[in-house]
Amino acid sequence: MYMIHFPCPACGLYTEAWRALEHLYKEGYARAIGVSNFHQTHLEKIFAMCEIPPMVNELECNPYLSIAPLRQYCHEHQIWPEAWFPLGGPATRLSGKAVGGKRLLEDGLLIGLGAKYGKSPAQIALRWELQSDIIAIPKSAKPHRIRENIDIFGFELSESDMAAIDSLDCGQRSGSDPETCNDQF
Numbered sequence: 715m716y717m718i719h720f721p722c723p724a725c726g727l728y729t730e731a732w733r734a735l736e737h738l739y740k741e742g743y744a745r746a747i748g749v750s751n752f753h754q755t756h757l758e759k760i761f762a763m764c765e766i767p768p769m770v771n772e773l774e775c776n777p778y779l780s781i782a783p784l785r786q787y788c789h790e791h792q793i794w795p796e797a798w799f800p801l802g803g804p805a806t807r808l809s810g811k812a813v814g815g816k817r818l819l820e821d822g823l824l825i826g827l828g829a830k831y832g833k834s835p836a837q838i839a840l841r842w843e844l845q846s847d848i849i850a851i852p853k854s855a856k857p858h859r860i861r862e863n864i865d866i867f868g869f870e871l872s873e874s875d876m877a878a879i880d881s882l883d884c885g886q887r888s889g890s891d892p893e894t895c896n897d898q899f
């Protein structure tokens with residue numbers, strides 16, 4: 715998988731960059747090509763010129779930033795949404811930006827559901843992502859957490875619990891905003 719990291723809209727180069735990715739794909743240098751941090755307006759510009767549509771769109775996404783309309787747009791166009799910061803991101807980065815003074819993994823609902831299902835808040839968040847057809851890429855440097863984060867396939871959140879987690883969305887963005895970020899490379 716080879717991806718464009720950010721659209722950097724002010725630079726006006728992402729359609730040109732997409733041509734280069736298509737070339738790499740057609741030449742067999744990449745098995746899949748995708749984008750990251752592309753909003754619907756950016757994807758529409760790609761669709762207007764592309765021969766090969768993006769296969770994945772990697773986005774900041776978790777229960778506090780559920781981006782449901784963008785995910786729906788991606789699914790309707792056969793682009794898999796992939797979540798970065800699926801656990802809310804590194805604690806240090808979030809310390810100044812927590813919702814109501816709490817971080818995602820300290821959310822009361824996730825802790826309560828964790829007790830109900832015998833899982834950790836991180837596993838509840840990852841399971842919500844899985845059941846929402848989102849590919850999550852959690853990061854941990856701790857072996858026991860890496861094991862914990864893959865152990866989400868033996869239980870299922872009920873429809874009402876999924877809806878309760880959906881309602882946590884408050885638009886909290888902890889990373890760069892794709893609309894205004896023009897210096898990522």
Ligand SMILES: NC(=O)c1ccc[n+]([C@@H]2O[C@H](COP(=O)([O-])OP(=O)(O)OC[C@H]3O[C@@H](n4cnc5c(N)ncnc54)[C@H](OP(=O)(O)O)[C@@H]3O)[C@@H](O)[C@H]2O)c1
Pocket residue numbers: 719750751772773797798799800801802803804805819834836837851852853854855856859860862863889
């Ligand atoms: N495309 C993009 O623009 C973009 C931007 C940012 C990040 N990413 C990618 O997204 C992936 C994940 O990002 P991330 O690491 O920043 O965010 P994350 O996976 O949401 O959060 C990682 C943080 O959660 C902790 N953690 C992991 N598992 C846990 C668990 N089971 N219980 C409690 N805490 C847990 C980790 O600490 P420990 O390590 O101490 O366990 C780390 O502080 C990475 O591959 C990253 O490269 C992509």
